[in-house]
Amino acid sequence: MGALLSLIPVFSQLLDKILPDKGAADAAKLELLRMAQAGDLAQINAEMTIATAQADINKVEASSTRLFVAGWRPFVGWICGLAVGFKFIGGPVLFMVAQAFGHPVELPVIETSELWPLLLGMLGLGGLRTVEKVKGAA
Template identity: 50%
Template sequence: MGRALAELNRIEAAHRSIFVAGWRPAVGWICAFAAGWAYIGHPLFVWAAAIYAPGLTPPAIETDNLMELVLAMLGMAGLRSFEKLKGRTK
């Protein structure tokens, strides 16, 4: 099963269509954008709203699930790098 899944992943990654090969990078970009917005964009927006529109209250952003996903992706990337370093994969 593991070899078949690895082969399927290789075939998907080599596909020319962004809808087949691009879903993993898309998840990474979405996580990066969401984390950037949560920790940089939203605080700047709150600051600007306090100056230019004092009555505006921007909605709070829940980051619990986002951070779980980001940390899981970073953990998997770290594991993959460790496997490559040890020579267990190509």
């Protein structure tokens, strides 16, 4: 729908050339804007419906007492936390201690480019906190 909005000036000029009556051209332009806006609103509504459904699923999962239903998020969170801790604290300390005792150590390479989106998404740091602050909800 964003592509349609970017083409409105082009369609507007085209309508000016096709429709000789200024009033008819303006009415057609207004209808074009309404159609573009309705499409954008429909897309936003669909995305909101999906997000609401996912939030409902998250509530059901979080209220479960079964480990494999409610325990996967904490498990993934701990794994991410341990990986970040090893990458930036444990690994360098292990390397320095091993070097001090004369043992060369090859530390495993942790690919953080795949880790950060997961960790930041779990922490809710994908911009939603900013939205909460702006709306005064936080």
